[in-house]
Amino acid sequence: MIPLQLVAITLVGLGGLAVVTTRDPLRQVLVLGLYGLALAVLFVVFQAPDVAISELVVSSVAAPFIFLAALAKLRGRRRE
Amino acid sequence: MSRTARLALFAGSGLVLAALLVWGLTGLPAFGDFQGEYGWILNDVAGSERHVTNVVSAIVFDYRGFDTLGEEFILFAAVMAVALLLREARDERERPRDEVRSEAVRAVGLSLVGPTVVLGLFVIAHGYLTPGGGFQGGIPTAAGLLLIYAAGRYRAYRAASPQWLLDAAEGVGVAAIVAVGIAALLAGGLFLENVVDLGTKGTLASSGTIAILNTATGLAVTAAVVLLCHEFIEEVMYPE
Numbered sequence: 001m002i003p004l005q006l007v008a009i010t011l012v013g014l015g016g017l018a019v020v021t022t023r024d025p026l027r028q029v030l031v032l033g034l035y036g037l038a039l040a041v042l043f044v045v046f047q048a049p050d051v052a053i054s055e056l057v058v059s060s061v062a063a064p065f066i067f068l069a070a071l072a073k074l075r076g077r078r079r080e
Numbered sequence: 081m082s083r084t085a086r087l088a089l090f091a092g093s094g095l096v097l098a099a100l101l102v103w104g105l106t107g108l109p110a111f112g113d114f115q116g117e118y119g120w121i122l123n124d125v126a127g128s129e130r131h132v133t134n135v136v137s138a139i140v141f142d143y144r145g146f147d148t149l150g151e152e153f154i155l156f157a158a159v160m161a162v163a164l165l166l167r168e169a170r171d172e173r174e175r176p177r178d179e180v181r182s183e184a185v186r187a188v189g190l191s192l193v194g195p196t197v198v199l200g201l202f203v204i205a206h207g208y209l210t211p212g213g214g215f216q217g218g219i220p221t222a223a224g225l226l227l228i229y230a231a232g233r234y235r236a237y238r239a240a241s242p243q244w245l246l247d248a249a250e251g252v253g254v255a256a257i258v259a260v261g262i263a264a265l266l267a268g269g270l271f272l273e274n275v276v277d278l279g280t281k282g283t284l285a286s287s288g289t290i291a292i293l294n295t296a297t298g299l300a301v302t303a304a305v306v307l308l309c310h311e312f313i314e315e316v317m318y319p320e
Contacts (some may be wrong), residue, residue: 001109050136050211053203054219061223062305065230069312076316 008042015039029067033060130274131281132290137208140215141293145272148293149257152300156254159304166311189231197224204298208287210243214294218301225302226309234317253300258288260296 015035022028036059043052081089109115139166140148147218200221207213229237261272276288284291 048211050203050216053199053212054216057223058219058220061226062219062309065226065309066312069309069316072316 002045004045005042008045011038012042025067025071029064029071032067033064036060036063040080116293127281130288130290131278131286132208133282134208134210134213136211137165137213137290138287139298140213141208141290142272142274145261145293146244148297149261149272152254152257152297155301155304158252159250159307162308166315186231190225190233193224193231194229195224196220196227200224200302204295205284207264207294207298208290209284214297214299215301218298219305220305221298221302222235222305222309225306229313234313241306241310243310247298249303251308253296253298253303256296256299259291260292262288 012035015031015038016047018031019035022031036055039059040052040056043055044048114120122139122143123135126132126135126143130138130142157290197220200217200219200223203212203217203220204214205217207217225237225241228240264273264275265271267275272289272293274288274290276292278288279286
């Protein structure tokens with residue numbers, strides 16, 4: 001295992017921990033996006049660039065999109 | 081159950097689980113030691129048998145094409161279920177206006193639309209040549225369209241992805257895969273067998289039905305992701 005791969009694995013481990021220890025949903029969405037970025041880096045250094053592209057877009061665009069939409073809807077309802 | 085008893089139960093079961101995990105870890109093959117014989121065989125033969133330079137696509141759309149058909153229908157069913165639950169007759173109401181956002185968000189968002197869509201289309205088009213394919217390329221293409229909305233241009237986003245076009249693209253994409261399978265049957269082959277001329281390896285005109293199935297998947301995935309996010313956007317844009 002090359003050092004870069006070790007760094008990527010460590011980042012993913014720390015990122016996962018950061019996601020579950022973040023309690024505020026809005027912040028959690030952003031941390032989840034960063035965690036996805038770490039996963040994408042992991043896939044690149046393990047020579048799976050195609051998976052990295054999907055991971056990057058799913059975790060930094062599509063998933064936050066749906067979560068933020070749901071959060072916005074919930075906040076709107078709470079205000080009424 | 082008291083707090084002490086619960087903690088004791090957790091400590092006991094936690095220790096057993098940890099022991100099991102460590103025991104399992106020691107039995108794992110060494111790092112980088114791949115034991116899938118089938119994978120090595122396909123790595124050797126896919127290039128000459130199917131004229132592809134990306135073996136993953138040959139597996140997904142040819143050797144394991146039937147599995148991909150199933151995956152395609154899972155995605156299709158999931159999107160249809162979301163649409164069934166969330167879609168309402170909204171068209172009679174007035175279209176919402178674009179919310180005023182910061183100029184920086186608009187500028188960065190809109191300048192990313194073009195490159196993201198082009199990247200997605202590139203990844204789809206070269207699915208059987210370089211890493212990527214219909215699944216991997218469909219998601220960036222859809223994300224590019226969604227960026228128009230994220231940049232605060234709801235109307236432009238609606239114009240770029242009208243409902244009828246999304247519905248048609250999703251249906252056509254999934255149906256094309258079944259159609260290719262049936263066409264292979266009619267041509268005297270097996271269902272989803274690669275019966276088309278394989279062309280020159282390493283060029284866009286290669287890999288036979290893999291190219292067709294790859295493009296159909298790209299279309300279906302793009303439409304599926306946009307449709308899925310679209311239903312959520314509508315929920316936000318039309319508050320009850």
